[in-house]
Amino acid sequence: MPVISYELPDRFVAGTVGRPGERSFYLQAREGRRITSVGLEKFQVTLLAERLEELLDEILRRSGGTAPVPAVTPAELQDDGPLDQPVEEEFRVGTMALAWDPEEQRVIIEAQEVTESDEEEAEIGEEDPAITVLRVRITAAQARAFAERALKVVAAGRPPCPLCGLPLDANGHICPRQNGHKA
Numbered sequence: 001m002p003v004i005s006y007e008l009p010d011r012f013v014a015g016t017v018g019r020p021g022e023r024s025f026y027l028q029a030r031e032g033r034r035i036t037s038v039g040l041e042k043f044q045v046t047l048l049a050e051r052l053e054e055l056l057d058e059i060l061r062r063s064g065g066t067a068p069v070p071a072v073t074p075a076e077l078q079d080d081g082p083l084d085q086p087v088e089e090e091f092r093v094g095t096m097a098l099a100w101d102p103e104e105q106r107v108i109i110e111a112q113e114v115t116e117s118d119e120e121e122a123e124i125g126e127e128d129p130a131i132t133v134l135r136v137r138i139t140a141a142q143a144r145a146f147a148e149r150a151l152k153v154v155a156a157g158r159p160p161c162p163l164c165g166l167p168l169d170a171n172g173h174i175c176p177r178q179n180g181h182k183a
Contacts (some may be wrong), residue, residue, distance in 0.1 A: 001129055004029075004036050004090065006136045008106075014045045014150035015083035020157045021169060027093070027111060028083050029136050035084050038111055038134050040093035042154060048096055048109070049150035052143050055098055055107065059140070068105055069140040077145035080152075091132050107143040109136045 006012070011030040016023040025045050028037045060069045094114030101108055111134040138146070158167035163177040 002132045004132065004134045006031050006036070006134075009136060009138065011079065011084070012109075012136050012138055012142060012146055013079055013083070014049070014146065014153050016153055016156075017083065017087055021167065023157060025153075026083060026087060026089070027134070028087070029134065030084055036090055036134060037083065037087050038091055038093050039089045040111070042157070044093060044096065045150050046154050048098075049147040049154075051098055052107065052109075052147040055100060056140055056143055056147075059100055067140070070144055073144045073148045074141050077141055079145060079149055090134070093134075101137070104137070105140065106137045107140060109138070110134070 006029045009029045009031045011028070013028055014025065015028060016025055018024055023042075025040050025042050026037045027040060027045075027048075028035065030036075056069050059067050060071065063069075091113040093111040095112045097108075097110040097112075099108040099110075100106075113132045115131055158169065160166065161168050161173060161175055161177075164175050166173060166175070
């Protein structure tokens with residue numbers, strides 16, 4: 001299984017390319033001049049950010065506040081810049097995993113390439129040796145910054161319909177709550 005590993009990247013962010021309604025979402029890691037971008041779905045970005053927040057809050061709670069986990073994003077780690085160019089997708093993300101390494105006090109994020117077995121039922125314990133994995137190890141502060149930015153990126157899309165919550169296009173949309181009339 002090929003692993004693209006970043007032990008402590010200079011930058012690890014979620015970002016988009018394109019206009020709202022037509023955006024492609026990416027995770028991007030950079031260490032020096034090396035950059036890796038992997039494509040994923042909007043809901044995956046949201047879930048990753050939410051799970052990171054939950055993981056960090058749980059670590060802080062279990063340690064009684066002694067773990068090196070900031071409650072909020074440190075100002076010096078806030079990153080609102082665009083993705084590093086060029087954005088070249090290494091692979092599409094299928095499954096993701098999170099872990100906390102208590103010895104090194106790092107969050108480990110793994111994004112695994114989508115495979116045909118993700119779309120079909122796979123045998124339990126079956127592994128495809130050709131699947132690529134992006135593995136990133138970051139500090140708790142970097143994880144807080146990642147989660148904050150990721151949620152902002154997701155929220156920067158099309159505004160939701162006040163009636164049904166579906167995204168509004170520039171010309172409105174066919175709202176199910178209005179029996180098919182434009183909202």
